Structure formats: C-alpha cells, structure tokens
Amino acid sequence: MTDKASGQAALQALLSRYSVGPKHLQEPGPGRDELALMAQAALRAPDHGELLPFRFKIVQGAARERMAQLFAAAARAAGKDEAAAALDAERALRPPVSVAVLARIDLGHPQVPAHEQWACVGGALSNFLTAAHLLGYGGKMLSGAKVRDPGIQAAFCDPGETLLGWIALGTPLRRPAGPSRKGGVDQALQDWA
Numbered sequence: 001m002t003d004k005a006s007g008q009a010a011l012q013a014l015l016s017r018y019s020v021g022p023k024h025l026q027e028p029g030p031g032r033d034e035l036a037l038m039a040q041a042a043l044r045a046p047d048h049g050e051l052l053p054f055r056f057k058i059v060q061g062a063a064r065e066r067m068a069q070l071f072a073a074a075a076r077a078a079g080k081d082e083a084a085a086a087l088d089a090e091r092a093l094r095p096p097v098s099v100a101v102l103a104r105i106d107l108g109h110p111q112v113p114a115h116e117q118w119a120c121v122g123g124a125l126s127n128f129l130t131a132a133h134l135l136g137y138g139g140k141m142l143s144g145a146k147v148r149d150p151g152i153q154a155a156f157c158d159p160g161e162t163l164l165g166w167i168a169l170g171t172p173l174r175r176p177a178g179p180s181r182k183g184g185v186d187q188a189l190q191d192w193a
C-alpha cells in the first residue's frame with residue numbers, strides 16, 4: 001500500500017505514458033542502475049508459480065553495431081535490397097539503448113498454462129516501459145518479421161526461448177500526449193451480469 005497522495009501522483013504519471021519511437025529518442029539512454037530499476041519493476045508483474053518467464057538483454061555501445069549487422073543480414077535473407085538492409089541496420093543504431101525481450105514459456109508446466117505465463121511477460125514488459133517513463137526516458141516496444149529470422153534468434157535466444165522484440169530507449173525529444181486511437185474505459189471496463 002502507498003499513501004493516497006503519492007499513489008495519485010504515481011497514477012497520474014503512469015497515465016501520461018505513451019510510446020516514444022526511435023526517431024524521437026536521443027542520448028543519453030538509461031544507465032545500468034536505471035535499467036536495473038526497470039527490471040525490478042518488471043519483476044513486480046504478477047507471475048503465477050514465480051516462473052520468471054521473461055528475460056531482458058541490454059544492447060548498448062559496441063553491441064549495437066553487431067545487432068545492426070544482424071538486422072542487415074536478416075533483411076537480405078528476406079529478399080530486401082541494400083538500401084532497405086541499410087534502413088534496417090539503422091533501426092539497431094538509432095536508439096541509445098535497446099533491450100531485447102525474451103519469453104521462456106514452459107509449455108508442459110503442470111499448474112501454470114502457457115497463457116498465464118504470457119500474461120506475466122506482457123505485465124513485465126509494461127512495467128519495464130512504465131518505469132522507463134517514470135525515470136524520464138522514452139521507450140517503445142518494436143518487433144517486425146526479423147524476430148523470426150534464424151540468425152537473430154540464434155544470437156538472442158537460448159533453446160526454448162521466444163524473441164518478442166526490442167524496447168528502444170532514450171531521452172525523448174518530445175513528450176507524446178495521445179490521444180490514443182484505442183477505445184476508452186467504457187470498452188475496457190464493463191459490468192458482467
């Protein structure tokens with residue numbers, strides 16, 4: 001429990017979170033301690049059986065170059081031309097920090113079905129993004145067909161893991177403030193009778 005005043009302030013801050021795409025991110029990205037706080041927030045997602053069905057992998061510094069090469073190779077493998085491959089490589093280099101999101105779903109778990117584990121992964125991802133926002137960073141979860149590229153999967157995943165994509169993180173150039181195209185509370189919250 002938090003006291004009401006600080007809870008209201010935190011809630012207002014949460015309600016102002018919108019995704020900020022890589023085009024609108026600049027240096028500096030979050031540091032190691034801030035990323036650890038984001039991971040701590042992710043760990044507060046409801047997790048039936050405490051299975052920890054997610055992992056985050058930080059891509060920063062020189063690792064961004066390596067990821068850019070992988071993105072370009074995946075683009076070529078998908079039949080894209082050199083200009084398109086260069087654009088895909090740029091996607092790895094543009095955000096100051098990217099964080100790969102991996103799910104490890106135990107399909108044979110006796111108590112916790114796969115959909116409950118996926119719900120935890122979604123909660124973790126959302127908490128991570130919210131923590132980034134509360135620390136003053138912008139972020140956006142991005143995927144694309146490249147998450148299914150065998151070379152990229154081999155580079156990021158242990159056996160049995162699924163690559164969801166990457167959270168692009170950095171200092172926002174602007175604060176997006178909706179409105180979202182999504183439906184509102186009346187669609188999301190209904191009475192059951």
Ligand SMILES: Cc1cc2nc3c(=O)[nH]c(=O)nc-3n(C[C@H](O)[C@H](O)[C@H](O)COP(=O)(O)O)c2cc1C
Pocket residue numbers: 017018019020140141142143144164165180
């Ligand atoms: C797993 C996952 C993958 C996503 N991949 C993409 C993507 O490749 N491109 C994209 O524009 N949005 C993608 N999105 C959606 C954005 O991250 C974002 O949620 C959406 O633009 C809505 O913005 P909002 O977070 O401000 O509501 C993805 C979301 C999730 C959860």
